[in-house]
Amino acid sequence: MENVLLVTASKKSADMLIDLIHSSGWHPDRILAAASCSEARRRLIENNVDLIIINAPLTDEFGHEFASYACQNTLSGVLMLVKADLADTVSERVEQDGVVVVTKPISRAVFYQSLHLVNSVRHRIYALQKENRQLRQRLEDLRVINRAKCLLIAEKHMSEDEAHSYIEKKAMDFRQSKRDIADEIIRSFD
Numbered sequence: 001m002e003n004v005l006l007v008t009a010s011k012k013s014a015d016m017l018i019d020l021i022h023s024s025g026w027h028p029d030r031i032l033a034a035a036s037c038s039e040a041r042r043r044l045i046e047n048n049v050d051l052i053i054i055n056a057p058l059t060d061e062f063g064h065e066f067a068s069y070a071c072q073n074t075l076s077g078v079l080m081l082v083k084a085d086l087a088d089t090v091s092e093r094v095e096q097d098g099v100v101v102v103t104k105p106i107s108r109a110v111f112y113q114s115l116h117l118v119n120s121v122r123h124r125i126y127a128l129q130k131e132n133r134q135l136r137q138r139l140e141d142l143r144v145i146n147r148a149k150c151l152l153i154a155e156k157h158m159s160e161d162e163a164h165s166y167i168e169k170k171a172m173d174f175r176q177s178k179r180d181i182a183d184e185i186i187r188s189f190d
Contacts, residue, residue, distance in 0.1 A: 003047060004028045005076070007040040007063065008055035017053060024112040035059060037066035044074060051118060054080045055104075056090070064094050071097040075125055077118035081106060141179040148182035151189045 004021065008014045014033050021031065032047060034040035036059045043049070052070050056063035067080045077100075082090045084103040091101045098121070102114050145167060152163035170181045 002029045003049045003051075004031045005034065005040060005043055005047070005049040005052045006031055006055075007034045007037065007052065007058060007066065009035055009057070009059050013055050017055065020106075020108060020111050021053075021115070023108060024115055026115060037061045037063060040066055041069070044070065044076075049074065049076045050122065051115070052076045052078045054078065056080060056082050056086075062090075064090050064099075067094050067099040068097040071099055075122065075129065077122035079114055079118050141177075141182075144186065145178050145182040148185040151185060155189055 004026075006014055006017055008017060018031055021028070028050070032043050032049070034043050038060055040052075040054075044052075052067075052074075054063045054067050058066075063080060067078050070076055070078050071094075078098065080090065080094065080099050080101050081104050082101055087101055087103045094101065100114055100118050100121075102110060106114075148167060149160060149163040152158045152166060153160060156163075158166065167178050167181050167185070170176075171178045174181070
């Protein structure tokens with residue numbers, strides 16, 4: 001884990017949470033602190049953050065709105081610390097967004113497990129997002145290649161197999177990708 005954003009209203013709770021983070025075996029590159037949700041939003045704009053720990057309530061709002069906002073607008077894992085009597089109510093509001101709610105007071109063991117849970121979910125999301133980007137790129141490449149094939153069929157009167165072979169052969173001959181050759185074909189007919 002690289003960067004942690006710690007959102008808590010008091011310096012005392014910030015120091016306690018920093019101690020918990022370090023004693024749990026986590027050693028982030030940076031721990032950024034914010035005393036309010038508005039300050040935390042500014043920090044998110046300025047920095048890439050891997051984990052957000054929210055110690056509710058905060059000075060300007062309770063914190064569940066910010067937790068949902070962070071989950072919807074970043075890839076950060078979000079851990080929210082809430083008093084036990086409010087945990088169920090807060091969980092109902094933020095659970096669908098991916099916020100992990102933990103009751104206070106918190107033990108080192110529960111905090112450690114929660115950090116690992118949030119971190120593993122965050123890694124899974126990163127992997128899925130990477131796979132999604134790769135699939136989108138492949139679909140875009142296929143779309144461009146198919147458009148080039150259609151142009152070859154329409155303009156050069158090739159069959160689909162001939163157009164496909166033509167693009168593959170040019171890609172091998174010029175040591176370029178089929179997408180690059182397809183782009184050149186499209187440009188030549190425009």
